[in-house]
Amino acid sequence: MNIRYIYLFVLALGFFACDEDDNILPEEVILPELTAGSADFSNYIAVGASFTAGFTDGGLFKASQENSFPNILSKQFAKAGGGTFTQPLMNDNTGGILVGGNVIRGYRLTFNSDIPGPQSLDAFLTGLGAPVPPITTEAGVSIGSDFNNFGIPGAKSWHLVAPGYAGLNPFYARIASAPTATVLTDAMAQNPTFFTLSEIGGNDVLGYATSGGDGSNLITDSATFNDALNALITGLTSGGAKGVVTNVPFITDLPHFTTVPHNPIPLDTETAAFLNSAAAYGAYNAGIQGAFAFLVANTPLTQELADIEIAKRTITFEASENNAVVIMDESLTDLTGLNEDLVSMRQATAEDLFVLPASSFIGTEGVLGVNGVAVPLADKWVLIPEEQEEIKEATDAYNTTIAAVANANDAIALVDLNAILSETASTGIDFDGFNLNADLVTGGAVGLDGIHLTARGYAYLANKFLEAIDTAFGSNFIESGNIAKANDYPTNYSPTLQ
Known part of the structure; x- marks a missing residue:
């Protein structure tokens, strides 16, 4: 009995000790009072393209605009003297x-776990037997030009200073003050005291990339970009406003270009053998051998260089789940002068990047056979290494100019958007305990179109703007805790939004 009572006494002491420890409160953390530093947020204007507008999931809609990074920023600016921030909201979601x-841009994307990959909202709802809401935003109806957000989806750098751009872009047509107005002059008409100029240069390379570098949408030359950027900075700072600019990310890091594998073709033994036969690619491979043998014998071409290109162009298949697709490659030596059947095609490698829409095209049956197998994929579906290098060279040139402009002007802070998206693509980034990475659908940082950010991604970007503002202008948004919180912003939007 005594032993039992001693045990209970010791156990009670343990409970009392726990209670005493539990009553010890941590030292209260007192955050400093928010200060704006040298910045004046009373009239904040955002100028840019789709990121600025809040574009995501292949569309612009009310909910996405409300979660645009400029709107998120404006909520923090309001605590430091910022005024009302108005946006040209779409009519629906x-x-x-x-x-x-007439519909010129269709429904946004959504995700159904029963379907491989994102699908349009109307197809998703139709598949459920649910009513499909009508598209009601009419680009031809002006809603005025007195807004704070001049994010124009699709705009290239020089579009923002080009008179008459409203006639080419329906998103600007809604808010242009006149048919010959420019985005810059309309933004300056609001008399900004602070501004953001974001992703300028992104669309200057993005159009080339999403078209597979097929020549239908050329990269903006550096001189044109430089002129546009200088005009924008000069205009936006002309009234004494301070602001933040971003550089241009390497867009080939985005899941629009990294999701589709180069080798998704499953083949059984019989089909692989047929494709390797003379009736399919056997004769083509023999023709390549003969053409280069002729060139080595009759031109300065060396056998070593010939062997490299022969290996690159030889097409072979095997019984496997992972055969590489066949693509057109204009960088290869043109052999059609020797044999018109020897078109410049090869099998893809891991160095090639496929645009996201290729996922629903590869393996489909065309007039001449299976696309990507019997029929090589056209240039528009793939970015070969040479085209990727063109994008990188242009991006590097743009970013050199942006950095020089920011470094030379005390009124300009710089956000390294390139570094942010590169980290997102490589290791992911921590945001309030969430890992945001660039995986399509599940990564949390990039929306369903594989290019634009999710609401949570835009919130993280807004915090990086606040960080840059603190450093450049002496504010203390980060230190005072006046920042966006991850839990307040979703990574996807419900298909039932009205």
Whole structure:
């Protein structure tokens, strides 16, 4: 009995000790009072392209605009003397837009776990037997030009200073003050005291990339970009406003270009053998051998260089789940002068990047056979290494100019958007305990179109703007805790949004 009572006494002491420890409160953390430093946020204007607008999931819609990074920033600026921030909100959450009653941009993307990959909202709802909301935003109807957000999806650098751009872009047509107005002059008409100029240069290379570098959408030359950037900075700072600019990310880090594998073709033994036969690619491979034998014998071409290109161009298949697709490659030596059947094609490697829409095209049956197998993929579906290098060279040149402009002007802070997205693509980034990475659908940072950020991604970006503002202008948004919180922003939008 005594032993039992001693045990209970010791156990009670343990409980009392725990209670005493539990009553010890941690030292209260007192955050400093927010200060704006030398910045004046009373009239904040955002100028840029789709990131600035809040574009995501392949569309612009009310909910996405409300979670645009400029709108998120404005909520923090309001605590430091910032005024009202108005946006040209779309009429609905479909993500589409009309011109003259006709749909020129369709529904936003959504995700259904029963379907491999994102699908349009209307297809998703139709598949459920649910009603499909109509697209109601009419680009031809002016809603005025007195806004704070001049993010124009699709705009290249020089578009923002080009008179008449409203006639080419329905998103600007809604808010242009006149048919010959420019985005810059309309933004300056708001008399900004502070501004952000974001992702300028992104679309200057993005259009080339999303078209596979096929020549239909050329990269903006450096001189044109430099002129546009200088005009924008000169205009935006002309009234004494301070602001923040971003550099341009390497867009090939985005899941739009990294999701589709180069080798998704499954083949059984019989099919692989047929494709390797003379009836399919056997004769082509023999023709390549003969053509280069002729060139080595009759031109300065060396056998060593010939062997490299022969190996690159030889097409072989095997019984496997992972055969590489066949693509057109204009960088290869043109052999059609020797044999018109020897077109410049080869099998893809891990160095090639495929645009996201290729996922629904590879393996489909065309008039001449299976696309990507019997029929090589056209240039528009793939970025070969040479095209990727063109994008990198242009991006590097743009970023050199942006850095020089920011470093030479005390009124300009710089956000390294390139570094942010590179880290997102490589290791992911921590945001309030969430790992945001660039995996399509599940990564949390990039939306369903594989290019634009999620709401949570835009919130993280807004915090990076606040960080740069603190460093450049002496504010203390980060230290005072006046920042966006990850839990307040979703990584996907419900298909039932009205």
